[in-house]
Amino acid sequence: QVQLVQSGAEVKKPGASVKISCMASGYSFTTYFINWVRQAPGQGLEWMGVINTSGGSATYAQKFQGRVTMTRDTSTKTVYMQLSSLRSEDTAVYYCARASGLFGVISPFDYWGQGTLVTVSS
Amino acid sequence: DIQMTQSPSTLSASVGGRVTITCRASQTINTWVAWYQQKPGEAPKLLIYRASSLQSGVPSRFSGSGSGTEFTLTISNLQPDDFAIYYCQQYDSISPYNFGQGTKLEIK
Numbered sequence: 001q002v003q004l005v006q007s008g009a010e011v012k013k014p015g016a017s018v019k020i021s022c023m024a025s026g027y028s029f030t031t032y033f034i035n036w037v038r039q040a041p042g043q044g045l046e047w048m049g050v051i052n053t054s055g056g057s058a059t060y061a062q063k064f065q066g067r068v069t070m071t072r073d074t075s076t077k078t079v080y081m082q083l084s085s086l087r088s089e090d091t092a093v094y095y096c097a098r099a100s101g102l103f104g105v106i107s108p109f110d111y112w113g114q115g116t117l118v119t120v121s122s
Numbered sequence: 123d124i125q126m127t128q129s130p131s132t133l134s135a136s137v138g139g140r141v142t143i144t145c146r147a148s149q150t151i152n153t154w155v156a157w158y159q160q161k162p163g164e165a166p167k168l169l170i171y172r173a174s175s176l177q178s179g180v181p182s183r184f185s186g187s188g189s190g191t192e193f194t195l196t197i198s199n200l201q202p203d204d205f206a207i208y209y210c211q212q213y214d215s216i217s218p219y220n221f222g223q224g225t226k227l228e229i230k
Contacts, residue, residue: 059217106215108211
């Protein structure tokens, strides 16, 4: 069965960086793109960007341009999301989510990771 | 950017009842809309895609409709498990994949 398993919770100081992993299993890794979505406490869903798991290129939401980097390791079927220059407003649960369309077709997200809580506090 | 405006933000209903949630896009997006359900402490779950197509495994009491700029999610015969937060999402354009603000469905 399709699974996306994320790394554990993180506590970071303002100005630091965080790198979260998302390990995929149960399907052909390079056939589906992976998105990252975050959710601040008590707030809605915010799309951060998407990575082409085959070619490795990524598209980021303008809000996060310059601060976010998405990478992948095809040998371990793992996607990474690094967010730098953290501030308190980045405190949120971060989710990876698979785009349901094959080979990058713009599509909704059919499988989600369990979420990773990132707390930014001095 | 395509903005998605959901209403209402909160909705109260009884078990066995029927509710409708509306999502309005800031520009026409054909039928490129999805609906998700999120329960406390859990990741969102895809319910509906292409405005009206039911995701595999989702009960038929969930239905979606609409095209262009106005979309609705209807839940019939409400069950206790249905009380959650619902989000719409546009996927007409990747820049960015905006979600609605969410609608919290509460038990009356």
